[in-house]
Amino acid sequence: xxxxxxxxxxxxxxxxxxxxxxxNYSSSVPPYLFWYVQYPNQGLQLLLKYTTGATxxxxxxxxxxxxxxxxxxFHLTKPSAHMSDAAEYFCAVSDLKDDKIIFGxxxxxxxxx
Amino acid sequence: ETGVTQSPTHLIKTRGQQVTLRCSSxxxxxxxxxxxxxLGQGPQFIFQYYREEENGRGNFPPRFxxxxxxxxxxxxxxxxxxxxxxxxxxxxxxxxxxxxxxDTQYFGPxxxxxxx
Numbered sequence: 001x002x003x004x005x006x007x008x009x010x011x012x013x014x015x016x017x018x019x020x021x022x023x024n025y026s027s028s029v030p031p032y033l034f035w036y037v038q039y040p041n042q043g044l045q046l047l048l049k050y051t052t053g054a055t056x057x058x059x060x061x062x063x064x065x066x067x068x069x070x071x072x073x074f075h076l077t078k079p080s081a082h083m084s085d086a087a088e089y090f091c092a093v094s095d096l097k098d099d100k101i102i103f104g105x106x107x108x109x110x111x112x113x
Numbered sequence: 114e115t116g117v118t119q120s121p122t123h124l125i126k127t128r129g130q131q132v133t134l135r136c137s138s139x140x141x142x143x144x145x146x147x148x149x150x151x152l153g154q155g156p157q158f159i160f161q162y163y164r165e166e167e168n169g170r171g172n173f174p175p176r177f178x179x180x181x182x183x184x185x186x187x188x189x190x191x192x193x194x195x196x197x198x199x200x201x202x203x204x205x206x207x208x209x210x211x212x213x214x215x216d217t218q219y220f221g222p223x224x225x226x227x228x229x
Contacts, residue, residue, distance in 0.1 A: 004155075036220075043115065043203055043220035044156070090155050100146075100169055101218070103155030 002027045002093050004104035012110040019063075019078040021107050023091030026072065033074040034092040034101065035065055044090065050074065061085070086111045115139075117206050117221035125227045131192045134224045138185040138206030144168070145187045146218060147179060150201040162187060191226075199228045 007022040025031055032051050036044040048059025055067040065076045074091060091104045116139040126132050138145055144163045148156035158171035162181035176192040185206070191198055201223040207216035 041222070043117070043222045044205075045115070045220070046217055049217070092155075100158035100161065100171055103148075103157070105153070105155050 002031065002095065002102050004091050004093050004102055006089075006091050006104035006107050008107055009105065010108045010110065012112055013081045014112045015083055016080050019076070019081045019085065019109065021076040021089050021091075021109065023065075023074045023076065023104060024072050025074060025091070025093045027093055027095060029095045032094045033065070033067060034094070035059065035063070035074075035076050036090045036092060036103075037061075038088040038090065038106075040087075047076070047089075081109075081111050083111050083113070085109060115219035115221065117204065117219050119202075119204055119221040119224050121224060122222070123225045123227075125229060126194050127229050128194055128196060130194050131190065132194060132226060134189045134191075134202050134204075134226070136187045136189070136204035136206075136221055138187065138204075139219060140185055142185060142206035142208055142219070144207045144216065145181055146205045146207075147187075147189045148203040148205065149173070149198075150203060150223070151197075152200070156203055159189070194228045196228050199226060201225050 003026045005024045034049045035047040048057045050057045050067045058064045063078045088106045090106045092101045094101045118137045120135045146161040147159040150156040160170040161168045165181045178190045181187040203223045205218035205220045207218045
């Protein structure tokens with residue numbers, strides 16, 4: 001069975017500092033991996049996804065993530081945090097056999113002025 | 114804006130009642146998925162419909178049911194509501210061209226259901 005673990009339910013970074021949100025997955029087959037962002041009172045928006053090919057994936061709003069099979073990780077990074085990045089971030093996993101997406105519990109990102 | 118709308122925005126029901134939540138997908142999106150997001154949790158997959166037929170289901174009891182219509186709208190019905198059904202219910206649509214979860218799913222803003 002697939003699963004996702006997001007390390008840290010809350011992460012605080014200063015404006016302009018590096019953002020690093022951690023995600024580890026478990027999958028018996030090659031995974032498809034996603035990062036979604038959820039702003040207050042809104043639905044989820046896809047930041048980026050990895051299916052096949054290049055392991056470094058660039059997304060919207062300056063975010064990127066790297067698929068590391070040996071570490072079963074898909075951490076999300078952004079070089080310089082902005083106040084508008086404050087939101088809930090969800091890592092998710094799926095595969096070709098299954099139509100469902102398994103989400104992690106989420107990490108709330110706080111940006112300090 | 115994802116082009117996916119949901120109604121109502123908020124809903125309060127009492128235990129044992131039935132509820133219908135609605136979703137309107139983007140035109141051309143043949144796949145719709147429904148998720149339940151409890152407070153402080155990630156979304157959990159309820160089921161998915163493709164061209165009006167159920168195409169996958171998560172670990173939810175049969176009292177959770179759905180319908181998809183030819184006009185790209187869909188419904189989530191929940192019978193015999195329980196207190197634990199209180200959550201944000203999200204629908205997500207995708208084209209269904211490549212099949213499965215590799216399609217980008219566009220989420221609506223959700224319906225907040227409170228069961229008293």
